[in-house]
Amino acid sequence: MQMISMEKKWCAAVCVGLSLCASAWAGGNKLVLTGSSTIAPLALEIGKRFEQQNPGVRVDVQTGGSTRGVNDARTGLADIGMASRAMKSDEAQVLVAHRIAMDGIGIILHQKNPVKNLSDEQIKQIYTGQIGNWREVGGEDRKITVVNKAEGRSTLELFLHHFQLNNPDIRAHVVIGDNQQGIKTVAGNVGAIGYVSIGTAEYEQTHGTPIQLLPMAGVGASVANVREGKFPLSRPLNLLTKGTPTGLAKRFIEFAQSAAVDDLVTAQYFVPLAR
Amino acid sequence: MIWSRHNISSPSRADVLLARLSGSLAFAVAVLLALVLLMLFKESWAVLASGGWARFFAGEGWFPSSGQYNLWPMLWATLVATLGALLLALPLGLASALFGRFYAPRWLVLPLRRVMMLLAGIPSVVYGLWGLTVLVPLIAQWEPPGASLLAAILILALMVLPTVALTSEAALAAVSSASLQGAAALGLSRKGIVLGVALPEARAGIFSGALLAAMRALGETMAVLMVAGNVVQTPGSLFDPVRVLTANIALEMSYAAGEHRAALFASGLLLMLMVAALAWLAGKRGGRLYA
Numbered sequence: 001m002q003m004i005s006m007e008k009k010w011c012a013a014v015c016v017g018l019s020l021c022a023s024a025w026a027g028g029n030k031l032v033l034t035g036s037s038t039i040a041p042l043a044l045e046i047g048k049r050f051e052q053q054n055p056g057v058r059v060d061v062q063t064g065g066s067t068r069g070v071n072d073a074r075t076g077l078a079d080i081g082m083a084s085r086a087m088k089s090d091e092a093q094v095l096v097a098h099r100i101a102m103d104g105i106g107i108i109l110h111q112k113n114p115v116k117n118l119s120d121e122q123i124k125q126i127y128t129g130q131i132g133n134w135r136e137v138g139g140e141d142r143k144i145t146v147v148n149k150a151e152g153r154s155t156l157e158l159f160l161h162h163f164q165l166n167n168p169d170i171r172a173h174v175v176i177g178d179n180q181q182g183i184k185t186v187a188g189n190v191g192a193i194g195y196v197s198i199g200t201a202e203y204e205q206t207h208g209t210p211i212q213l214l215p216m217a218g219v220g221a222s223v224a225n226v227r228e229g230k231f232p233l234s235r236p237l238n239l240l241t242k243g244t245p246t247g248l249a250k251r252f253i254e255f256a257q258s259a260a261v262d263d264l265v266t267a268q269y270f271v272p273l274a275r
Numbered sequence: 276m277i278w279s280r281h282n283i284s285s286p287s288r289a290d291v292l293l294a295r296l297s298g299s300l301a302f303a304v305a306v307l308l309a310l311v312l313l314m315l316f317k318e319s320w321a322v323l324a325s326g327g328w329a330r331f332f333a334g335e336g337w338f339p340s341s342g343q344y345n346l347w348p349m350l351w352a353t354l355v356a357t358l359g360a361l362l363l364a365l366p367l368g369l370a371s372a373l374f375g376r377f378y379a380p381r382w383l384v385l386p387l388r389r390v391m392m393l394l395a396g397i398p399s400v401v402y403g404l405w406g407l408t409v410l411v412p413l414i415a416q417w418e419p420p421g422a423s424l425l426a427a428i429l430i431l432a433l434m435v436l437p438t439v440a441l442t443s444e445a446a447l448a449a450v451s452s453a454s455l456q457g458a459a460a461l462g463l464s465r466k467g468i469v470l471g472v473a474l475p476e477a478r479a480g481i482f483s484g485a486l487l488a489a490m491r492a493l494g495e496t497m498a499v500l501m502v503a504g505n506v507v508q509t510p511g512s513l514f515d516p517v518r519v520l521t522a523n524i525a526l527e528m529s530y531a532a533g534e535h536r537a538a539l540f541a542s543g544l545l546l547m548l549m550v551a552a553l554a555w556l557a558g559k560r561g562g563r564l565y566a
Contacts, residue, residue: 067531143419153530173419173506173516174516175505175506
């Protein structure tokens with residue numbers, strides 16, 4: 001009996017000691033990134049390569065949306081925040097944005113939908129419920145299913161900003177969370193219209209998902225056009241730091257902006273920086 | 276039976292230790308629940324204090340960006356979806372339990388129960404994925420947009436069906452064999468035994484099972500989020516897209532700040548109170564009938 005309890009105590013002491021060591025070790029060499037679910041997969045890949053080149057360093061990436069990225073960078077909960085939009089003026093006072101890539105938002109329809117072109121005005125009327133049938137914009141006699149994003153998503157903000165809309169004015173039939181849910185919803189409904197990241201949509205399209213990307217203002221919705229800055233509905237992908245970055249964070253950001261990660265950016269269907 | 280000690284009324288040291296340990300763990304669970312409730316109150320206080328409860332039940336709708344937090348549409352959607360799922364799952368689950376208990380051939384009983392248990396164990400996100408890629412397009416062909424109250428009810432019914440079936444079967448199994456044999460001895464038909472003796476005696480258990488299923492349907496998030504369409508509106512028909520309270524929290528929590536965040540915590544508090552009311556009801560009904 002006595003032996004067993006002694007053993008237990010030892011065990012507990014060793015466990016506590018180990019975990020203390022681990023956290024102390026992680027403190028100096030761990031980088032925490034939180035924010036935009038659009039940037040997270042890219043940050044994860046960049047982080048892996050950064051870890052390989054800097055043994056002993058750990059890069060921890062968590063999602064939760066651009067707003068979380070901004071908040072966490074501001075409160076210091078994360079070393080680096082991720083936001084898939086430009087800084088707002090009040091945010092720019094405390095935070096420094098470091099652009100690592102560009103992303104475009106594309107309007108998607110089902111592949112079987114014969115409509116190949118919509119003007120900004122038509123898209124606006126569809127999203128506010130003034131147009132409710134594809135017949136009115138030159139398509140088949142079919143009810144339009146409007147797919148909108150949930151409140152707080154940066155994709156929604158960019159969409160509303162571009163079309164000069166307020167969210168309460170939108171008459172949505174389906175409200176979605178992430179890009180994948182949006183693509184699956186449109187792929188499963190011939191009458192649906194939605195908007196998602198061009199990178200994600202182009203990837204799904206080339207892998208056989210029955211969706212099509214609409215051109216905007218005559219410019220084709222493609223990764224190439226976003227890179228050249230021609231596509232109207234595009235956004236920067238930013239890493240955020242509170243003030244000028246130092247130490248590990250500075251090294252990571254310089255690495256993420258370098259040509260050494262262009263292949264990773266392209267692999268995620270984002271658009272590398274023009275240098 | 277062989278006892279390690281002759282006199283069990285004076286517990287050994289190990290017993291005392293075990294009693295203390297299990298007692299303190301049970302107490303810890305209760306404290307944890309209280310802490311969760313306290314946290315919900317604390318986090319939702321900002322919006323409760325500034326406008327009181329009234330703000331959740333008045334106004335044009337749920338527009339957090341313009342400070343409107345009317346919960347009625349989502350509350351209705353939650354209640355209707357739960358009720359609809361129960362209406363579908365209850366007869367199906369009960370029928371399956373009755374079949375397994377009284378009519379199924381012996382070799383079929385165990386496989387049937389295994390299937391039900393498997394059904395109960397499927398992760399809700401898998402149900403959601405299936406609903407999004409199969410069920411919703413099917414309904415969309417019939418009446419767009421497909422993502423609708425109907426889809427939510429069907430998915431929820433499928434998810435709570437095993438709960439209803441398994442608890443009903445347990446309740447039927449607990450019916451005393453004396454009653455069943457007595458009824459058979461009196462010459463009652465099998466139908467008479469099932470409807471006149473077994474069902475009435477198992478009523479309390481079946482009822483608590485239904486309440487348990489209702490609690491699961493109320494709390495289900497992921498599957499409903501994927502198929503219900505998530506448009507905040509009071510459902511007017513089965514084909515209207517709706518948003519339930521849990522889906523609302525999941526969709527917006529990671530993007531919410533300030534008053535909006537507090538409003539989401541308040542809707543979590545509301546959900547918790549609803550579930551607590553159901554649990555209380557289950558305890559009360561069950562307790563009275565079993566007494």
